[in-house]
Amino acid sequence: MVQPTRNAPPRNFAHRALRALSFQRSWFKKLTKAVWILLLSFVVVTPLFFYVVSINLFGLFGGMPSLRAIENPTNDLSSEVISADGVSLGRYFRYNRSQVSYEQLSPALVQTLLDSEDRRFRDHSGIDARAYLRIILGALTFTYQGGGSTLTQQLGKNLYTLELDGPAADLGKLPQRLIQKTKELIIAIQIERNYTKDEILTMYLNTVEFGSNAYGIKVASETYFNKPPSMLTWQEAAVLIGMCQNPSYFNPHFYAERSLKKRNEVLHKVMEYGHISRVTYDSLKALPLGLNYSVQNQNKGMATYFRNVIQRELNKWCTEHGYDLRDAGLKIYTTIDSRLQRDAEDAVANHMATLQQQFNREWRQRGLNPWVDPRTGQEIKGYLDAKIKRTDAYRNLVKRYGADSDSVGILLRAKKPMTIFTYRGERDTLFSSMDSLAYYNRFLQTGLLSMDPRTGAIKAWVGGISHKYFKYDHVRQGTRQPGSTFKPFVYGTAIEAGYSPCQEFADISPTIRLPDGSTWTPPNSSGSQGSGEMVTMRRAMALSLNSITAQVMQKVTPQNVVSFAQRLGITSKLDAVPALCLGTSDVTLYEMVAAYCSFVNLGIYTQPYYITRIEDKNGNVLENFTPKTRQVMDELTAYKMIYMLRGGVEEAGGTSEGLSYDLKDNNEIGGKTGTTDNASDGWYMGITHNLVTGVWVGGDERNIHFPSWSFGSGTRTARPIWDKYMTLVYRDRNDGYDKGPFRRPSQKLDTELDCGQYSASAEGEETF
16 A cells, blocks of 8 residues: 655545535525525515505405595695685684695795705605615614605605504514505505605695694694795794604794704705705804794684684585585685775774773773663672673582582682783783673673675674684674664665655654654754754764654654665564664664665665685685675665765764764765664764775673763764774775775766755764
8 A cells, every 4th residue: 555655735635625615605506596585585575565465465454545545635624714815814624734736835945855854755756775775774783874764655654544453463563563664665656656746745745743733834834934835934944844753842832942953953954965055054053943923723813703603604515515614625715805804903903902991991980890770870780690600610610519509609709820811912810700700791892894885795804802702793693773873774765755865854853652652752962852953864864863863764654664774684673663763673783784885886785795616625616606686776765875874974063074084085985873872882884985884882791881872972982993994994005995986876866966065063973
């Protein structure tokens, strides 16, 4: 046997090398095979898994939104009330959300959203593979690399609730998360197939919650900055986009420091991606938040009483047509002009604050509260004790303790923290229920309605002094005695019967026998039975002489006056009695304004209307509304009544003579004051060629009286509001309501209307 030499390699070296090489090749083949198996499994199993999840195979994974639902997503949208000049007056909502289009988004807002939330949004198809790779690498290296959800995926989560309601719901967190994410990806792909990038981005911003009852970018922009999304700046956009991750945590109103820090982080991203410069970033991050915060609700915004009153009609319309007003996203277009509405609200607030101060001072000087018996002039005893029993606070205490329990009275007088209304803003104080009742019963209320007589369109509606604290509407809900503002119906009946505005009557109060055998002799406001001088009907109405109005009523009869008023739109019950000539039957301000419009519109009554059309959320017109009209008197009668009403302004001593010179200059105006004899109501009806406006002032209840009849006269309480309102209207050159003459009738007058000039002084304001 030959022995190997000492320097020869071992016999098995080559063998071992061959075995190692063979093992490496075998391992590589197995690895390659495994990779291919995994890859093929991924290619085959992943689509299959996506498919079985999408169809919810055997009900294992929970339902998915249908393709139709994805193609036509729905979400709760507030219905919006819009003025005639395109201004949002307010919304009806379950969730305060309103849509905008892509064109209504500021470029800064769009870019800030993309830089902060999804930089590759325009490049991916709903799934950002690079983001998922980043997450995987972050998990392997134990470093958080940010989320991987695209805007499209987040939109899917905003639109649809993806719950696991099948057997998969019992699996562990990891399988549940896998299924949930799969559903998100499926929906994201479907959304990308059905919508453009601009549409997806807009839908996302329309569905995000921003806290403070603000859903969607439009409401958020209005809530935090009081501006539309189209006007958002870089720093404002950064505040709102920063809230998308956690609207409560980054709410700028409640957590300003957090919000400011988050805003600057978002702005830094915008700078990093080159959309603002370093200089711009440095200047923007130094700015304060600059909030103009106001949470929207039915008590805020313009025309609050109007929106509340028409809501009942809108709910009825929605029920008949299969909509829910609070989430259907309807657009309700109205006749209200936001400029006139603002003028009306400003005029009311300005005058009522001053009047209330005078009212309180006068009663304090008398040592009385304003709830007095007009017959005795004494305060009504037990007034508050009786009224508290009609409140929820009293009923709840009685339910808990019993009507005879001392606890009821004690707790009604127990003071507690309360926020109250004042003309200088809300104020926190300590009030008991009795304190609150006494405080609020001292406030005077008002109503103002302004209407275009040519179209019947209501242009301004103010139902009270504060909708948050006083819900009752004094335009359409409240009925009160109109006093002397009813007199034009008496004189209108006479004009229609052939009397002339220039016909003279002796200023002597008649004695009228009543059906019960008693007599009635109405005095003038001075208390006298008349001066005995001869006065034309025009001047009698201008001076509001009760003596001559009662004589005319005798001649035309109460029943004919009732018939005339009803033709002109008075629907409240009118008592056909002699005293009706002084306005003793209750009517609404709404009825009175519409009736006076019949004079200005030359005998055509136009039913007041305030909704022009209703559109669905996509802008499709669901219904158009047009006013109903009818001829209620001939043109000559109507024009003669305009001449009569102008007498209040033009006759010496007329009850409208004291209007501002600027209003009367180069203008034709008519007006009529009214005051109830128990000093609880003051009225003013003012007419111009294109606006008829009525104003009422008084207490919420009839037992609330003015300190004196002269204090409560329409001249002092209601007319100044009309004066201030019309002054503001004429200052706005863009609202289309300018000065001018009344429209003349097409039919020629028998005689020229010219009753001459009088210089005699007035006996004073009217009664009733």
